[in-house]
Amino acid sequence: MDAADWKQLKKIDAHIHIIPDEVHRANPDAEDVWVYADPERYRAVMEENHVEKAVIMPLNDPFLMSMGFTADDVHRNLFEMKRRSQGRFYTFADLDVRNAPEESVCFLRRAVDVWKTDGIKVHPNNSGVAADSPYFDAVYAFAEERGIPVAIHCYPGRENDLSSADRILRIAERYPALKLIVCHMGAFEWERLLPLGCHVDISAILPVYARILGIAKTNQLLRAFGVHRLLFATDYPDSRVLPPNSIYDAYFEILGQMDFTPREAERIACGNIRELLG
Numbered sequence: 001m002d003a004a005d006w007k008q009l010k011k012i013d014a015h016i017h018i019i020p021d022e023v024h025r026a027n028p029d030a031e032d033v034w035v036y037a038d039p040e041r042y043r044a045v046m047e048e049n050h051v052e053k054a055v056i057m058p059l060n061d062p063f064l065m066s067m068g069f070t071a072d073d074v075h076r077n078l079f080e081m082k083r084r085s086q087g088r089f090y091t092f093a094d095l096d097v098r099n100a101p102e103e104s105v106c107f108l109r110r111a112v113d114v115w116k117t118d119g120i121k122v123h124p125n126n127s128g129v130a131a132d133s134p135y136f137d138a139v140y141a142f143a144e145e146r147g148i149p150v151a152i153h154c155y156p157g158r159e160n161d162l163s164s165a166d167r168i169l170r171i172a173e174r175y176p177a178l179k180l181i182v183c184h185m186g187a188f189e190w191e192r193l194l195p196l197g198c199h200v201d202i203s204a205i206l207p208v209y210a211r212i213l214g215i216a217k218t219n220q221l222l223r224a225f226g227v228h229r230l231l232f233a234t235d236y237p238d239s240r241v242l243p244p245n246s247i248y249d250a251y252f253e254i255l256g257q258m259d260f261t262p263r264e265a266e267r268i269a270c271g272n273i274r275e276l277l278g
């Protein structure tokens with residue numbers, strides 16, 4: 001069978017992290033993985049791995065993404081990174097749950113209309129608010145009305161986690177037309193997501209599945225969702241189990257052992273996310 005060459009394939013990474021320059025400048029002694037979350041450094045990584053474009057995800061933590069510590073400052077920083085990238089970065093809008101829900105929606109409207117964000121990121125665990133909390137109702141309603149994708153962090157670590165798959169199911173039920181991206185495929189609650197129409201990104205979780213389940217079982221799991229629902233994504237530089245420098249090679253090695261044809265690989269690598277972002 002004709003296998004896909006994942007390294008050479010042109011890709012859009014649907015989930016990465018870049019920390020704005022002003023935050024790097026304010027933390028010159030940082031030594032953690034976030035040092036790698038630097039626009040210049042990442043551009044070289046893109047080049048080397050044939051990642052043509054990438055989606056910068058915020059963290060629902062304005063202290064990591066701005067020195068003004070507000071959602072609007074985060075959005076301005078994202079806009080700057082996008083502008084300077086000459087079309088190589090997409091950005092998702094941030095949420096700061098210290099704001100009232102209607103204030104958050106005002107910031108989102110401004111993020112989309114002024115700061116040209118391409119979607120919205122909801123991180124229940126970082127914000128301490130459950131994915132299906134009434135807090136996010138206005139956010140989902142806004143996104144549904146505007147046809148903007150919402151990416152929800154879903155890596156539940158315990159029963160009834162703030163980002164549990166059951167909560168995602170309830171959101172999908174309430175907002176049937178919402179363009180939903182479930183990050184990390186719902187981790188080990190993935191099976192619950194199969195009946196949904198949502199897209200799933202394989203960020204952070206793919207190498208974990210490969211280690212725990214093996215390649216064949218992981219391949220089956222991805223197939224269970226179907227090629228049209230899968231988004232190539234890594235969570236660079238914070239993959240949990242891999243050092244930043246080996247994330248892409250590990251992804252290519254795992255995916256290269258699977259049964260995706262070059263045509264299917266192209267859909268997963270960039271076709272699906274391109275369609276979602278319009």
Ligand SMILES: [Zn+2]
Binds near residue numbers: 015017
């Ligand atoms: Zn992430």
